[in-house]
Amino acid sequence: MNCTDLLSRLGDYFDGHLSAELREEVRIHTAECQHCKVVLNTTHQTIEVYKGKELYEVSPELRERLHSAIMAKCCGKK
Amino acid sequence: MPTIQSPVTEEIHPDVALVARAKNGDAAAFEQLVRQYERQIFRVAQHITQNREDAEDITQDAFLKAYEKLDQFQGNSKFSTWLVRIAVNESLMRLRKRKTSKTVSMDEDVQTEEGSIPRDFAEWRPNPEQLYNQSELGDILRKTIQGLPPGFRTVFTLRDIENLSTEETAEALGLSVPAVKSRLLRARLQLRERLSRYFRQKKEGQPA
Numbered sequence: 001m002n003c004t005d006l007l008s009r010l011g012d013y014f015d016g017h018l019s020a021e022l023r024e025e026v027r028i029h030t031a032e033c034q035h036c037k038v039v040l041n042t043t044h045q046t047i048e049v050y051k052g053k054e055l056y057e058v059s060p061e062l063r064e065r066l067h068s069a070i071m072a073k074c075c076g077k078k
Numbered sequence: 079m080p081t082i083q084s085p086v087t088e089e090i091h092p093d094v095a096l097v098a099r100a101k102n103g104d105a106a107a108f109e110q111l112v113r114q115y116e117r118q119i120f121r122v123a124q125h126i127t128q129n130r131e132d133a134e135d136i137t138q139d140a141f142l143k144a145y146e147k148l149d150q151f152q153g154n155s156k157f158s159t160w161l162v163r164i165a166v167n168e169s170l171m172r173l174r175k176r177k178t179s180k181t182v183s184m185d186e187d188v189q190t191e192e193g194s195i196p197r198d199f200a201e202w203r204p205n206p207e208q209l210y211n212q213s214e215l216g217d218i219l220r221k222t223i224q225g226l227p228p229g230f231r232t233v234f235t236l237r238d239i240e241n242l243s244t245e246e247t248a249e250a251l252g253l254s255v256p257a258v259k260s261r262l263l264r265a266r267l268q269l270r271e272r273l274s275r276y277f278r279q280k281k282e283g284q285p286a
Contacts, residue, residue: 007196011263015244035199039270042202045277046270049206050238055220056124056133058117066120069138070112074145075105 001025006036013040014047093157101148108148112141115158118240119165125235126169127176128224136172140165155249159242162250166232173228194264198271200278209277222272230265237262 012018030037099107124133143164236247248258
């Protein structure tokens, strides 16, 4: 596996869709290639740092306002 | 008499019953669906449009459209995926209106490889969470995702922030599964590159 192969398989790698054989090839390549090791680690950190983050919080007030507006529009309910 | 093997029953999503009741005019069932998804729809709309007022309008419009078209919902996909698809379309339409001279679609800005080739090879140490407090980190993450083209931003939001599956994301965006995979990878790599400016390990003697 070279750097280009690794990059093209990165998506499947993170989504757990790589065969054991290919995962082993990734491991061997990143043990030797510092650049790919960093790309793999920091892309993983990128996904993790965003995962499940509520970057736009919905305050209880906003939620109540939204909810009332939706129900008024849809069912004529206040 | 031979016994008939019953097929393994798949677990039925609780939304199926709620949608059926809502289709029959049960407002309480529809309200339950609204409660379940209003925050998610708002977040998706805000991520795509980057505008709070637009996101509020879109959330209302998306539920109204869903309510009006409930009869057309066949149940081939999850109700939530169908709802997200409506909200994504409304959001992209809103972006198009805002930028009258430029078309905005899922295909925009995806022709170029720019930004998808890694250039920064520094580890992130210490971890972003150790380097910044929650509020600073939130600002950095928001600012960084805002800089992505809408097509990439949307795929990343649905897949990695809202945790939709690849198939659900493809359905919600009207894209093929390979197209979602390719955009997601490029979105992740572009975000990695941009975040490296903040999180890369500082060399000794270099100001933080």
